[in-house]
Amino acid sequence: MHVISAENISKKYIIDHQGTKKSSSLRDAFSNTFEQFFSSKNGQAHSKEKEEFWALKDVSFNISQGDRIGIVGHNGAGKSTLLKILSRITDPTTGQVSIDGRVASLLEVGTGFHPELTGRENIFLNGAILGMDKGEIRKSFDAIVDFAGVEKFLDTPVKRYSSGMYVRLGFAIAAHLEPEIMIIDEVLAVGDAEFQKKCLGKMRDVSESGRTLLFVSHNLTAIQALCNKSFYFEKGRLVDQGETSHIVTTYLSRVSQKKLERQWDSPESAPGNEEIKVKSLKLIPEYIDNLYHIDVRTPMAVQFEFWNMVEDANLNLSLHLYSYTGECIFNVGTQSKPFARGIISGVLEIPGHFLNDGSYMISIMVVRDTSTVIYNMEEALTFDIEDYRENVTWYGKWPGYIRPKLNFTMSQTEFVVND
Amino acid sequence: MASHYRITIKAGGSEKDYWKDLWRNKQLLWILSKRDISVRYKQTLLGIAWSVIRPLMTMLIMAVVFSLIAKLPPDPGIPYPLMILGGLTIWTFFSNSFSQISNSIVLNSNLVSKVYFPRLLMPLSAVSVGFIDFLISLVLFIGLGLYYQYPPSINIVFLPFFILLTFLCSLGFGLFFAVINVRFRDIGQLIPFIVQIGMYLCPIAYSTRLVLLEKPAYYKYYIMNPAVGIIDGFKWCLLGDNAYFDPASLYSTLIVSVLALLLSVMYFRKKENTFVDYI
Numbered sequence: 006m007h008v009i010s011a012e013n014i015s016k017k018y019i020i021d022h023q024g025t026k027k028s029s030s031l032r033d034a035f036s037n038t039f040e041q042f043f044s045s046k047n048g049q050a051h052s053k054e055k056e057e058f059w060a061l062k063d064v065s066f067n068i069s070q071g072d073r074i075g076i077v078g079h080n081g082a083g084k085s086t087l088l089k090i091l092s093r094i095t096d097p098t099t100g101q102v103s104i105d106g107r108v109a110s111l112l113e114v115g116t117g118f119h120p121e122l123t124g125r126e127n128i129f130l131n132g133a134i135l136g137m138d139k140g141e142i143r144k145s146f147d148a149i150v151d152f153a154g155v156e157k158f159l160d161t162p163v164k165r166y167s168s169g170m171y172v173r174l175g176f177a178i179a180a181h182l183e184p185e186i187m188i189i190d191e192v193l194a195v196g197d198a199e200f201q202k203k204c205l206g207k208m209r210d211v212s213e214s215g216r217t218l219l220f221v222s223h224n225l226t227a228i229q230a231l232c233n234k235s236f237y238f239e240k241g242r243l244v245d246q247g248e249t250s251h252i253v254t255t256y257l258s259r260v261s262q263k264k265l266e267r268q269w270d271s272p273e274s275a276p277g278n279e280e281i282k283v284k285s286l287k288l289i290p291e292y293i294d295n296l297y298h299i300d301v302r303t304p305m306a307v308q309f310e311f312w313n314m315v316e317d318a319n320l321n322l323s324l325h326l327y328s329y330t331g332e333c334i335f336n337v338g339t340q341s342k343p344f345a346r347g348i349i350s351g352v353l354e355i356p357g358h359f360l361n362d363g364s365y366m367i368s369i370m371v372v373r374d375t376s377t378v379i380y381n382m383e384e385a386l387t388f389d390i391e392d393y394r395e396n397v398t399w400y401g402k403w404p405g406y407i408r409p410k411l412n413f414t415m416s417q418t419e420f421v422v423n424d
Numbered sequence: 425m426a427s428h429y430r431i432t433i434k435a436g437g438s439e440k441d442y443w444k445d446l447w448r449n450k451q452l453l454w455i456l457s458k459r460d461i462s463v464r465y466k467q468t469l470l471g472i473a474w475s476v477i478r479p480l481m482t483m484l485i486m487a488v489v490f491s492l493i494a495k496l497p498p499d500p501g502i503p504y505p506l507m508i509l510g511g512l513t514i515w516t517f518f519s520n521s522f523s524q525i526s527n528s529i530v531l532n533s534n535l536v537s538k539v540y541f542p543r544l545l546m547p548l549s550a551v552s553v554g555f556i557d558f559l560i561s562l563v564l565f566i567g568l569g570l571y572y573q574y575p576p577s578i579n580i581v582f583l584p585f586f587i588l589l590t591f592l593c594s595l596g597f598g599l600f601f602a603v604i605n606v607r608f609r610d611i612g613q614l615i616p617f618i619v620q621i622g623m624y625l626c627p628i629a630y631s632t633r634l635v636l637l638e639k640p641a642y643y644k645y646y647i648m649n650p651a652v653g654i655i656d657g658f659k660w661c662l663l664g665d666n667a668y669f670d671p672a673s674l675y676s677t678l679i680v681s682v683l684a685l686l687l688s689v690m691y692f693r694k695k696e697n698t699f700v701d702y703i
Contacts, residue, residue, distance in 0.1 A: 018701065089700070093433060093540035096697040101434035108429075116538040119459055121466040126459075133455040134539055162466075185429070 007105075008186060008217050009068040009091070014100035016061040016086050016241075060086040061097070062241040070185075073218040075232030075249055077225065077256050079389070080364075082238040084221045088112060088190050091219070106185030106217070109135055113190070115175030120164035124155055124174060127163050131178050145181040152203065153177035173200055180207040186217045201400055205231060224392065225253050227400040257298035257391060265290070265388060272312045280318070280379045281371050284310040284348060288367075288386050293357075300393035301408055304357040307386070309369055310350045319343050319374050322351045329364035334406045341375045358410035361403055362392035442693070446542045453545050457552030464553055475560045479516065483509045490629045499631045501666045503572045506565070507659065510667070511628035513561040514658040518590050518651060519619040520554030525598025526615050530605050533703045543696040544689075547602055551591060558587075565662065577664030586657045589677060593650055596684030599692045606695075607702050626651045633668040653677035 061083045068074055076084050089095045091102065092110035117134040118127050128149055132142040150156055153173040155166075163171060189208070208231055212218045222228050228235060228249060235252035237245040237259075245255050268285035269275035275282040287308040290299045299305065309322065321341035326334045339351060366387045371380045392403065431441075465471040483505055490496050491504040498504040528550035529536060529543070536543070566576060605611035627635075632652060636643045646652065653673035660669035 090433060093431075094537065095700045096435050097433065098435055101432055103430065103432045105430050110539065113538045117535050119463055121463040122459065126462070130455055130459055133452045134535065134541065136541075138451055 006070055007067040008070045009066075009102065009104050011064060011066050011102040012100055013063050013065055014061060014087075014090060014097040014102060015059060015063055016083075016090065016095070017098040018058045018060055020056045020058050059241050061090070063100075064241075064243045065100075066236065066243060066246060068217060068219070070217055071212065071215045072234055073212040073232040074220065075228035075235040075252070076219065076221045076238065077223075077228060077235060077252065078238035081240075083241040084238055085112075085190065086241075087238070088188055088219070088221060092188055104186065107136070108186045108188060109179065109182040109184035110188035111135075111176075111179045111190065112188075113175075114172050114179070115163075118163055118171070118175065121162050123162055124150075124159045124166070127174070128178055131175065135179060135182055136184070137182060141183070149174075149177045149181050152180060152207075169200075176200075176204055180204070184216065186219070187211055188219045190221045191223065202398065205400065224400050224402070225256075226392065226394060229253060230400070257296070265386065267386070272314070275312070276382070277311070277380055280313075280315050280373070282312040282314065283380075283382060284312055286310075286369070286382075286385050288388055291357075298391055299388065300391040301360065301362055302357045302393055303390070305355045305388075307353040307355065307367060308350065309352075309385075310348055311371065311380075313344050313346055313349050316346050317343055320349070321372050321375060323370040323372055324353055325368045325370075326355075327366045327368065328406055329366070332406070334360075334365075338372070341372070359407060360390055361405050361408040362390050363406070364389045442542065446544055449541050449545055452541055453549050456545060456549035460549065460553050461556055464556075472560075475557045476564060479509065479512055479561045479564060483512055486512075486629045496630050496634060499633060499663075499666055499668050502663055503574070506568055506572055506574060506663070507631065507667070508629060509561075509565050509568055510659040510662055511626070511655050513558065513565050514586070514590060514655055515623065515626055515628050515651070516561060517554055517558035517587075518594050518654065519622065520557060521551045521591065521594035522598045522601075523615045523619060524550035524554055525595060526601035526605055526611060528598075529602050529699055530609070530612070530703070536703055537700050543699065544692065547595065547599055547692075550598075551594070569662065574663065576662050579661045579664060582657070583661045586654060586661060589681060590654050590658075592685055593654065593677065593681040596681050596688055599688035600684065603688075603692055603695045606699050622651065625649055627655055627668075631668050632656055632670065632673075636668075636670075647673035648676045650677040650680040 064083075064087065076087070078084050086095075088110065089112070090097050091104070092108065092112065094112075115127075115131060117131055119130060122130065128146065129139070129142055133139075150159065153170070153176070155170055155174055158166065158170065163174070166174070187208075205227065208218065208220070212231070218232070220228065220232055232249050234247065235249040236243055237252050237256050239259070245252055265288040266286070268287075269283060272282040272284075275284060277283050285308070287306075289306045289308060291304045291306075292298075293300075293302055307324065309324075313320065319341055320343075321339045323336065323338040325336045328334055337353065364387065366384050368381065368383045369385045370378050370382075373379045394403075465474065468474065470477070486508045487505045490508075491498070496504075498507050525547040528546040532546050535541075535546075569575060601611050601615065623629075626649065632646070635646045639646075647670060653675075654677055656667070656669040656673060659667040
């Protein structure tokens with residue numbers, strides 16, 4: 006029996022390209038209408054500024070009772086939009102979904118917690134928001150408090166809670182919901198190891214009791230541990246579904262098929278200026294275990310080629326690596342050397358076991374006489390590094406931008422002698 | 425058992441069980457109201473005393489300005505401060521409800537974007553704080569009445585009707601603004617202004633009788649203001665037949681309230697599933 010069946014659901018957003026004029030105030034709405042009214046002939050120009058964006062496009066699937074579905078895909082693939090539609094937070098633009106059973110969705114831990122209210126009051130508030138009635142909350146109140154480990158702080162306003170306590174309390178409430186269908190978005194990214202183990206255990210209980218689970222995570226290890234089936238989303242489309250192990254393999258290999266190379270055939274078509282023209286940019290991973298994806302272990306080389314159009318130029322290269330959020334992780338440069346006209350190539354080796362999992366951007370600068378930037382290519386290459394761990398039962402996001410393998414040892418230096 | 429909760433999600437919302445769903449969530453309504461009330465005076469020194477101080481001070485200042493300085497006449501036999509407090513009590517209930525409802529969706533945006541429940545619960549629960557203030561102000565009013573030896577008249581049996589009417593009227597206008605507020609935050613600026621203007625357009629600091637006597641030509645327009653019927657009616661309930669109340673002023677109140685409520689509920693229902701896309 007299908008508990009969820011979705012038929013051709015799509016979700017469209019309109020993106021405004023009017024810069025600061027977002028018409029988020031009435032005055033703008035009026036003046037825009039006014040302008041449009043008087044410039045009806047060239048109304049084309051206006052409509053171009055608004056772009057349609059399909060966050061989800063023609064997605065259909067069926068989910069049977071007791072399925073544990075993992076949802077994978079990159080940022081912007083439509084995972085969160087799907088969860089929002091299934092949780093009834095937003096409407097699909099077209100298509101429909103039928104859901105059989107009570108749904109509890111956990112898109113955020115501690116939704117609706119009021120900072121001024123005590124832990125006790127917030128349990129009732131949050132429980133009610135998540136759809137529990139008073140009787141149910143009372144019944145599981147002790148279990149919630151116990152699970153979260155906040156007995157001592159029950160009558161303290163949650164604004165005085167540590168972020169860990171806050172998250173634990175939030176998850177504990179959600180974990181004691183008894184819906185037929187549970188939707189969870191990336192909540193394991195928080196909390197300490199022990200608590201995460203508890204959460205995963207709880208989620209496993211949920212699925213074993215015949216309830217249906219939908220789980221979005223960037224953490225493939227957690228998805229593999231928990232889900233029997235998976236959906237893979239790319240650019241708003243459901244591109245593959247099936248057994249989790251199969252989907253995870255597909256997902257990882259698709260990731261590395263992403264363009265890690267850019268090249269131009271002739272200086273005329275290439276980006277650059279009178280002094281230099283870019284010929285090619287390549288990220289060359291040294292794959293491990295015949296797995297065609299980049300994970301934290303994979304060594305990589307960044308290769309950059311350009312045409313030098315100036316005789317006797319004293320040049321050097323400078324490379325910046327940025328995190329996806331735009332923070333610079335490092336900047337390295339080559340020695341400055343004189344070059345004749347022709348093709349010049351530079352290679353930077355990035356070792357394995359160095360960068361943490363995540364998305365990264367590289368920008369490359371060509372510098373003359375060690376001080377003048379003659380060409381700067383922003384976001385020259387972008388790439389993702391997947392997570393990989395061994396012998397670790399902790400599924401949280403590994404903190405930090407780099408994850409170096411350093412010599413870190415421990416040994417017993419003294420024994421307690423029993424007498 | 426599962427079929428009990430069968431739902432279909434499609435563009436335009438799931439219409440069928442909306443009101444049933446709303447009823448099923450009555451506990452949430454209660455809890456949201458309780459939340460608003462209990463956080464109201466957190467970290468204040470005077471706490472609930474504010475609900476007493478505010479109407480009393482406003483009443484005192486108005487009494488000084490309009491009675492002592494401007495020497496406006498009250499309704500026959502009614503002490504001026506009592507007349508003001510009457511109007512103020514019901515007007516404050518209306519204006520608080522109206523502005524809280526208008527801001528309810530935006531203030532709860534964290535809920536709107538993360539969890540589903542019938543969105544109408546937010547504006548409905550927003551009335552709670554204003555209602556508590558109203559009850560306190562009402563007790564003050566009755567107390568002041570006793571002090572002036574003006575106990576509530578027998579007309580008080582109509583009081584629930586006027587309270588309900590005030591609520592419906594504020595809901596009718598508030599819902600409409602609540603929806604627009606999601607898209608255009610100008611509403612947040614506009615509302616205090618409307619409330620301030622409204623205070624002078626309504627018979628609070630003066631009696632409607634004054635309008636009838638001084639500017640009879642404008643009287644029929646004056647009573648078209650739906651708040652006039654409510655305010656005069658409320659004062660009539662508590663102060664008796666000495667207080668000026670023209671039942672004709674209720675026509676506009678009833679027509680406008682019912683119409684506004686119907687239209688704005690329809691508008692709200694139409695837009696509620698898109699709140700999250702604009703908030």
